[in-house]
Amino acid sequence: MAREILQGIAVSAGVSIGKAFFTNRRRRSVSFEIIPPGAADSEVARLEQAASDVRDDLARARDNVPAELRDHAAIINSHMMICQDPKLIRAASQRIRDHHICAEWALDQAVEAIAAAFSAIEDPYIRERVQDVRAVAERIQTRLVGRHAEPLRPxxxxxxxxxxxLTPADAMGLPTVKIMSFATAEGGKTSHTGILARSLQIPAVVGVSSLEESVGDGDLVIVDALRGLILVDPDEAELADYTDLKYQFENYQKSIRRQSTLPAETLDGYRIDVQANIExxxxxxxxxxGGADGVGLYxxxxxxxxxRTSPTEEELYDEYAQLAGLLSPRxxxxxxxxxxADKMLSEQSQLEEPNPALGLRAIRFCLRHQDVFRRQLRAILRASAHGTASLLFPMISGLHExxxxxxxxxxxxxxxxxxxxxxxxxxxxxxxxxxxxAVLIxxxxxxxVDFFSIGTNDLIQYSLGIDRGNKHVSYLYQPLHPAIVRSIKYVVDSAHRMGISVCVCGEVASDPYCLPILLGMQIDAISIAPQAIPGIKHILRxxxxxxxxxxxxxxLSASTVSTINRMVKETIYNRFPEELTFFSSMLDQDD
Known part of the structure; x- marks a missing residue:
């Protein structure tokens, strides 16, 4: 048995076996000091200077990004923006003046306040952007104690x-050919570490509990980025098993990628579009x-x-036109x-909403703040001249909206x-x-409208009344609950009666256990995480x-979740035993 087996979150599938190499960037302890009232101005100036220095450091890192990673330089730009974000720097400065505390302590408090606000966000991608704030704050803390951020040792x-x-600026400064896999103590499913690792096709596990305490430089480790495990000092039997699993997985990946550009068509000729969710x-x-037919959800x-301010129409237009042009004719x-607004636009006042998930969000926010909405609509419409585009309104509850x-x-x-x-x-x-x-009407x-896109993640949560991020009730998050299956079927039938198409987004669409049920409903398209597309197309074919x-x-004739789960698992295991060995590990890659 391995000396220890650590649990994390698999964000880029694969297996690697090798020696651990720590970057030694664990979080420093924060200085908790009271300052004299007259020292507030100088302490604020110290904070602002540190933030400015970090922004300059990031600019240099961005300008030196290797050619093969140039597409990811925009992520560093977002970290540069955080250095100027008034919700971070201004809030920390206000704490210095109000409570007479040092800049390090004030910055730490400001970060925790932002983290508390992010924790209430429903969308997991947006919720996990707090990791970017923490990463930038760590760099500023390093500057505050009088040191430069130490470059990672090659x-x-x-x-x-x-x-x-592992921040984007850190990772992009490393020779990626020498990295077999990533493992970090922080991070979530949609962290930039995962985005980068998937782009480089490097296995990655994030959010690993006790990683720094349990693993030392030079320790032999197995990174199981299929199940989200780190095995420390594995024994000979485990090494043999994982060597075999690594070989099988890599061969499987080569096989499905060779076929990824083929049409997503069943054995008896039913064809659907397989599209990607990206941000x-x-x-x-x-x-x-990956062989996607297009982007079903941007x-x-x-x-x-x-x-500090919301983007201009021209900034949005440039982004959208570039995307449409790159994907054309898809x-x-x-x-x-x-x-x-409280989660996004710094110029909007904070909304004191007791339940943000049921509050002023999505289309409700846009209808309230039409200046922002119109700016975005103009940009999307103008971008449509550069490719093939569609427009999607989220969280519609009725005809009036x-x-x-x-x-x-x-x-x-x-x-x-x-x-x-x-x-x-x-x-x-x-x-x-x-x-x-929306289901009922x-x-x-x-x-x-011209088409439906069924957002299964939110539909399940709102229909079953549970928060899948809440560990106390997450077991109730059941995609194959009879109410969910019947709701999706009702929407598909309603759409087809009216002559419009239906796309299914979310984890249900990338789950091999759910895919045959969706196909049985004769859906027109699915939109899933890019890395899941080759495997899903392989199963579909x-x-x-x-x-x-x-x-x-x-x-549809069953009335309990357990009955449905049992019959579906029996069917899928009998039909695709080999694929499920690997593919079931990639089901949680989409939000």
Whole structure:
């Protein structure tokens, strides 16, 4: 048995065996000191100077990014913006003046306040951006104690790179050919470490408990980025088993990637589009390499995060036009903003909402703050002239909201017509179906739009009344609950009766146990994480549509989760025993 087995979160699938190499960047203890009242100005100046120095350090790191990682330089730009974010620096400065505490202590308090606000955000991608704030704050703390951020030591041999956290600026300064895998104590499913690792096709596990306490430099470790495990000092039997698993997985990956550009078509000829969910233009190469038919969900929130002011129309247009152009002739579906003002726009006042998940977010926020909404709509419409684009409104609860949004969209179109600015006048418009109210009136909603996109993550949470991030009730998050299966079926049937298409997003769409049921409903498309596309297409191409319809009939006749889970697992294990050995490990990559 291994000396220790540590649990983390697999964010880039694979297996590696090698010696641990620590970056020694574990978080320093914060100085807790009271300062004289008259010293507040100088302490604030010290904080601002440290933040400015870190921004200069990051700018130099960005300018020296290797050519093969140039697409990821935008991530460093976001960290540079955090150095100027008034929610961080101004809030820390105010604590210095109000409580007469040192800059290190004030910065630490400001970070924790931001973390508390982020913890209430429903969207896991947005929620985990707090790790970026912590990473930047750590750099500023280093400057405050009078030291420069120490560059990571380049390894002399191929290693398993370990760190408390690994910022984009850190990782991009390393010779990636010498890194077999990443493991960090911090981070979540959507951390930038994961994005970078998936782009480089390097196995990665983040959020590993006791990593720094349990692993030392030079220790032999196995990184199991299929199950999210770190095995420290494995025995001979474990080494043999994992060597074999590594060989099998790599061969499996080569096999499915060779076929990833083939159409997603069942054995009996039923074809669907397999699209990607992304939030960065830098992910386009991964989308294309994975064989995606397009981008079924582009999360537009990233451009609004960690800024002193919201982006201009021209900034948004440049981003959207670049994306549409890179993907052309493949389609990109732009989802309008899906977060609230207190989580995103620094110029908006804080909303004291007791339950943000049920508050002023998504389309509700956009209808309240039409200046932001119109700016984004203009940018998306203008970008549609550079490729094939669609527009998606999130969190629609009824016809009134939808008609309001469409009315504003038509006004923006008229403004562009008057200005003589080109756009696609026939750009399809759809809605996210993710609320029970939208399910129940889906046939009426289908008469107003060109397509549906079913957001299964939110639909499950709102329908079952649980927060999957809450460890006390996460066991109730059941994608195959009879109510969820019947809700999705009802929406698909309503859409098809009205002659519009249906795409399914979220984890359900990338789950091999759920895929045959969705196929049985005759969905038109799925949109999933880019790294899951080759495996899902591989399974789909070995599926028989008539068998899927038969499984769906059996599932619809069942009344309990346990019954459905049992019949589905039996069917899938009998049909795809080899694939599930590897592919089930990649089911949690999407949000």
């Amino acid at each position: 390894p002399d041999e191929r290693i398993v790179l370990m760190a408390h956290d 960065l233009v830098e992910e386009v190469p991964q989308v294309l390499d 999360r537009t929130e990233y451009a609004f995060l960690n800024r 389609r990109v579906v732009f989802r309008t903003l899906d977060v609230g 939808l008609r309001q949004a469409k009315h504003i969209l038509n006004e923006v179109r008229a403004e562009l017509d008057a200005a003589g600015q080109p756009y696609d006048p026939d750009m399809p418009v759809g809605i996210m179906v993710e609320l029970p109210s 889906s046939e009426a909603l289908a008469q107003e 070995r599926t028989n549509m008539e068998e899927c319809k038969e499984l769906l009939r059996d599932v």
